[in-house]
Amino acid sequence: MGVSSLVLDPVKVLVGLAVLWAVVALAYQVLAAWGGGRADYSRRAGSAARGVAFSFTVAMTPRHKESVRRHPAKFAIGVVMHVGVILSLLGVLLLLVWPAAAHKVLSLSRPVIALSLVAGLYLLVRRAVSKDLRAMSAPDDYMAILATCVLLALASVYSSYSVGAVVCMIYAALLFVYLPLGKLRHAVFCFVARGDLGRRLGRRGTYPSATGRMV
Amino acid sequence: MAARGEQGRRITETARETLGQSVRGLGAYHMNACVKCGLCAETCHIYQAEPEPANHPGVKASKVIDHYRRYHTFLGKYLPGLVGARDLSPDALDQLVDVVYGRCTACGRCSLHCSIGLDIAAVIRAGRNVLAAVGKVPEGLQRTVDNQIETGNQMAITEEELKSTAEWLAGDLRLEMDDDGVEIPIGAKGRRVLYLVNPREVKFFPLSLMAAAGVFHAAGERWTIPSKFYDVTNYGFYSGDDPAARELTRRVIEEAESLGVEEIILSECGHGFRSFRWEGPNWMEQEYPVRMRSVLEILEEYIDSGRVKVDPEKNADRVTLHDPCNLVRWGGISEPQRRVLKKVVADFVEMTPNRKDSYCCGGGGGMLSMSEYGERRVMSGKIKAEQIRATGAKIVATPCHNCADQLIEISKKYQLGVEIQAVVELVYNALA
Numbered sequence: 001m002g003v004s005s006l007v008l009d010p011v012k013v014l015v016g017l018a019v020l021w022a023v024v025a026l027a028y029q030v031l032a033a034w035g036g037g038r039a040d041y042s043r044r045a046g047s048a049a050r051g052v053a054f055s056f057t058v059a060m061t062p063r064h065k066e067s068v069r070r071h072p073a074k075f076a077i078g079v080v081m082h083v084g085v086i087l088s089l090l091g092v093l094l095l096l097v098w099p100a101a102a103h104k105v106l107s108l109s110r111p112v113i114a115l116s117l118v119a120g121l122y123l124l125v126r127r128a129v130s131k132d133l134r135a136m137s138a139p140d141d142y143m144a145i146l147a148t149c150v151l152l153a154l155a156s157v158y159s160s161y162s163v164g165a166v167v168c169m170i171y172a173a174l175l176f177v178y179l180p181l182g183k184l185r186h187a188v189f190c191f192v193a194r195g196d197l198g199r200r201l202g203r204r205g206t207y208p209s210a211t212g213r214m215v
Numbered sequence: 216m217a218a219r220g221e222q223g224r225r226i227t228e229t230a231r232e233t234l235g236q237s238v239r240g241l242g243a244y245h246m247n248a249c250v251k252c253g254l255c256a257e258t259c260h261i262y263q264a265e266p267e268p269a270n271h272p273g274v275k276a277s278k279v280i281d282h283y284r285r286y287h288t289f290l291g292k293y294l295p296g297l298v299g300a301r302d303l304s305p306d307a308l309d310q311l312v313d314v315v316y317g318r319c320t321a322c323g324r325c326s327l328h329c330s331i332g333l334d335i336a337a338v339i340r341a342g343r344n345v346l347a348a349v350g351k352v353p354e355g356l357q358r359t360v361d362n363q364i365e366t367g368n369q370m371a372i373t374e375e376e377l378k379s380t381a382e383w384l385a386g387d388l389r390l391e392m393d394d395d396g397v398e399i400p401i402g403a404k405g406r407r408v409l410y411l412v413n414p415r416e417v418k419f420f421p422l423s424l425m426a427a428a429g430v431f432h433a434a435g436e437r438w439t440i441p442s443k444f445y446d447v448t449n450y451g452f453y454s455g456d457d458p459a460a461r462e463l464t465r466r467v468i469e470e471a472e473s474l475g476v477e478e479i480i481l482s483e484c485g486h487g488f489r490s491f492r493w494e495g496p497n498w499m500e501q502e503y504p505v506r507m508r509s510v511l512e513i514l515e516e517y518i519d520s521g522r523v524k525v526d527p528e529k530n531a532d533r534v535t536l537h538d539p540c541n542l543v544r545w546g547g548i549s550e551p552q553r554r555v556l557k558k559v560v561a562d563f564v565e566m567t568p569n570r571k572d573s574y575c576c577g578g579g580g581g582m583l584s585m586s587e588y589g590e591r592r593v594m595s596g597k598i599k600a601e602q603i604r605a606t607g608a609k610i611v612a613t614p615c616h617n618c619a620d621q622l623i624e625i626s627k628k629y630q631l632g633v634e635i636q637a638v639v640e641l642v643y644n645a646l647a
């Protein structure tokens with residue numbers, strides 16, 4: 001047994017526990033938010049399932065989503081950042097079970113992760129300088145971006161120089177502990193909220209829908 | 216001045232309980248989903264008219280969500296400063312009034328365009344639920360709710376007034392249609408259709424009530440207006456007072472049952488349609504014993520089935536259509552009015568954007584009954600005014616009397632020179 005695996009084992013346990021905590025805590029929060037659900041006594045005019053399908057597909061295209069249509073660059077920057085975070089987390093989780101594959105994934109993703117870090121830093125600065133964003137932000141909102149930027153930086157270092165695997169994993173564990181507590185829990189709630197909106201609009205016949213010309 | 220001491224503590228407790236109940240209904244998903252990206256800014260007509268942080272949909276939502284966090288999240292409970300969680304103190308509740316009543320019509324345009332899918336309007340309405348529970352609804356809006364509860368209709372019109380207006384309108388219709396059989400029945404038993412009207416039709420816009428009566432007559436419909444609970448509006452929905460909204464719904468359903476009708480037809484009213492058709496059964500926690508539709512749906516049925524014959528050349532001027540948020544976005548009724556208009560007017564042109572993406576006229580959410588926000592309301596109609604102007608239309612059809620009031624005002628303010636009409640008026644005018 002090599003030195004590195006002796007060091008890594010307790011770290012793997014730590015990460016495993018952190019992931020477990022995040023999954024259980026998020027599942028609990030979603031279930032608590034659902035609260036057993038509420039019967040809908042109105043007579044439906046459309047299909048909830050079709051509404052949900054529309055909400056997750058067509059409704060997200062620029063034609064139907066004005067926030068994207070008006071701000072394509074900002075939206076793209078946000079997407080790039082999220083892609084980098086997902087790839088980094090995937091890579092770090094792979095480190096637990098299959099270090100060689102993890103290295104491969106992180107090496108191949110290096111440009112995306114680097115770009116993602118730049119995007120994250122831009123979003124942090126934008127939050128600090130925009131009057132509108134400052135008005136809706138709390139320290140947690142800055143912390144969430146900063147926390148993901150640190151992950152991206154660690155993943156970049158590891159993918160470039162093959163050093164810091166343990167640090168990456170310990171940091172990922174901390175991030176998983178934080179995930180269900182602060183703003184990062186949107187990782188789950190964004191799907192639940194979009195699904196719920198689609199379900200309600202689908203029942204009422206608003207979704208799926210054609211729309212007029214763009215603004 | 217905000218309440219202090221024991222009274223303040225009681226207010227906070229009630230607000231907290233109401234917020235808990237309200238988010239249970241909402242699933243609380245939307246309270247946890249905002250990423251504060253800020254991209255929804257211009258989806259809001261109020262922000263467009265006055266682009267300042269206080270009018271940003273994300274900021275408005277966060278003012279309610281901050282209170283949710285305080286009581287329903289771990290960090291909100293133990294490290295409130297970190298997540299911006301705020302107590303529902305009397306001072307904070309006073310500040311919330313301007314946010315949820317004064318800067319938002321709960322039109323939900325931003326909800327459909329949020330990068331996440333967060334129902335901002337539902338979050339805002341949770342804020343209204345809280346304020347209604349602690350007696351902080353703006354005075355004008357509360358007075359309208361009280362009128363509805365105390366007298367059965369928002370304008371406190373007596374049964375005698377309703378009957379005499381109906382008599383007078385029926386008399387005019389007999390002359391206009393050259394038919395002695397025309398009637399506007401009130402509280403008649405054994406009819407097929409119960410028609411709910413907006414009291415504003417009785418008091419200020421009798422032409423739309425007259426037009427509906429004319430079309431019902433032309434279609435040979437067996438119909439009646441209820442004698443007591445005929446109000447299609449529900450200001451409890453606007454104010455966030457769910458118990459009042461439930462009571463207003465219950466009365467109408469009971470009246471429909473006692474009159475033995477087969478279906479309830481809702482006259483042109485955005486929030487009235489949404490309240491009765493979609494929210495009402497859930498307030499009452501039961502399915503309705505009768506069918507319920509919008510008058511737009513039955514107008515389409517009459518025309519399609521040939522029960523009424525129409526000639527579009529009788530409406531020769533260019534007509535555009537305003538989509539009331541609660542009827543279209545939140546009510547799912549977007550096509551019947553279009554199909555009807557295309558058959559009854561010669562020159563129909565769409566506004567852009569339209570249907571579910573239509574901008575609020577600025578008069579929704581009970582704004583028209585809150586005089587303190589009048590200036591902001593008219594200003595927020597600017598984008599709607601621009602949309603209307605771009606169509607070159609002479610007539611704006613709108614299936615909502617609430618929107619009609621606002622559109623009349625913005626037509627004056629922005630010098631649009633357009634006439635505002637209900638869809639049923641155009642149908643009546645086109646009767647062949």
Ligand code: SF4
Binds near residue numbers: 333
């Ligand atoms: S677009 Fe949605 S997620 Fe972004 S700030 Fe607005 S409400 Fe929040």
Ligand code: SF4
Binds near residue numbers: 259262320322335
């Ligand atoms: S619900 Fe309507 S008025 Fe309120 S913030 Fe959204 S777009 Fe603006």
